Amino acid sequence: MATVDLIDVKKRFGPAEVIRGISVAIENGEFIVIVGPSGCGKSTLLRMVAGLESVSDGEVRIDGARMNEKEPMDRDIAMVFQNYALYPHMTVRQNMGYSLKISGIPKADIARKVAQAADLLQLSDYLDRKPRQLSGGQRQRVAMGRAIVRQPKLFLFDEPLSNLDAKLRVQMRLEIRELQSKLGVTSLYVTHDQVEAMTMADRMIVMNGGVAEQIGTPLDVYERPETLFAAQFIGSPAMNVIEATTGNGQAVLANGAALTAPAAQAGPVTLGLRPEHLALDPDGPLVLEVSFAEPLGPNTLLHGRLAGSADAFTASLPGVHRLSQGRGQVRLNARPGDLHFFDPQTGRRLA
């Protein structure tokens, strides 16, 4: 268990700056998810904490101690890799005991600790198998087991679930989360999947282009996205974004539709509307020309365009809606409190 502090951490590869100064203080036992699209620098950030990449600028601290110059092995961390990185010539038992063997722990203790971890991960029956004789989910568990036997200060996960099928992914993400709260080890978890981020994180770091767009709890980010990027990246289906002008308690869209808005807001804005915050309203100002509908069961997604506008727009309505061959027009409305306003120039949240 440990605290982790990143202080204005930067990473340059030659002239290219891929991490542009990230600062975050991570509490003891927190589960932090670093989420962002591919190429945003999230894995690089994790590898810098692990010591697999050097830190170009700034400081990485674990338990208050500077780690920049420390080798990975001296940081007391454990990492789970995307491809698991199991040692193919060793059995599950040897894979899990490798680090203990290196630190010179007596054989009996190694056996006990490996047995414990295997028990926790339901791997006891597979201890004498080689990695190639295991399924994807089991390999994933072995990688977890290798991380937990050492009781490190810090767990690092680099997209550990992205090689699994969808069903297993849901199951493993619960298992990882359960295990982590049982062990109470501070964790950093990298993913590009916003659902994993929402469901697993105590706090998440939303990254884009080497910058932390927002750091906060999943609900914080969902309810009060600080930037347009965070607003659109978190939440599925993605938030609708429309240019609008506000004033006199109204937000007027380019096509003339006027939504009721908080009175304080004035001037040109980028308006964000989450699909699930739209509701059917016979007198609603938004006219959605539906081009197709996706009935998901608990809710129905309507995809189309607003009347007089060219931009794609999506609404998510609870329950089943049978539109004639999925086409037609619906009128929608949104509550003033569900409107998000962003600066059209900077993309930052207004008010």
Place this chain on the structure above:
Amino acid sequence: MEKRVTFQGWLLPLCLITPQVVISAVFFFYPAAQAVWQSLYLPDPFGLSSRFVGMGNFEYLLSDPYYRTAIGTTAVFSGLVTLVSMVPALFLAVLADRLIKGAGTYRTLLIWPYAVAPAVAGVLWLFMFNTRIGVVAWYLGQLGYDWNHVLNGAEAMGLVVVASSWGRISYNFLFFFAALQAVPRSVIEAAAIDGARFWRRFFTIVLPLLSPTTFFLLVVNVVYAFFETFGVIHTITSGGPQQATTILVYKVYADGFVGQDLGSSSAQSVILLIIVGLLTVLQFKVIEKRVHY
């Protein structure tokens, strides 16, 4: 699931395999059969007639102290050549694998020696160690060491081993380097996080993952040391001094074409054929189990 392509007729497939079959037949099966046949006969000194002696040539060989010595010499020689050509190759490959800048140049330079024919390599080394005009021999003399491989059997052995191994280092390097590049980075990183320092990682993770390559090279190099080092030995020592560097394949030549004892020479090649066959089978059987993971 295996995808098989089948041919409609038999003419095309026949045409396709004929060259390989012809080459094997003309250059391998026919000479091998000739050797087996000849090994059963004893020709007279002028090659005008020969007499069937059955296993006579083999019986004579196995009781011949010179032949027994040659077996020992071959074992020492091939063991040393394999070791000297593989260990430095692996070491160089590990170094090259860690390089970031100039890896291409370094690699190319290391591959060059392989392009030098064994006999030419032999002459190169001979010049360097020549007892009268050799550069290295002269420097050794300055240091107070009197190098003379023409008289000293151990020095002669050392010289032919080095000359034979030198070009092979390049060959082995190429394979080791390719194998090292194929070791997944994340596995190495996982080991680093698990606390293993460089050499520990090398011996517990990298080397086991290289074992298929190592095994392959082991077989190839032993076979090389057995057969293809003839040119080196011929140019440097001609099997001397006092047969100290006469390996089995050199003895085949020396007895057959210098000593004109074709029967014995043929019997020796048959024995060599059997030894190499057995060696290969043994290596596959024994090491196979430790290679797979």
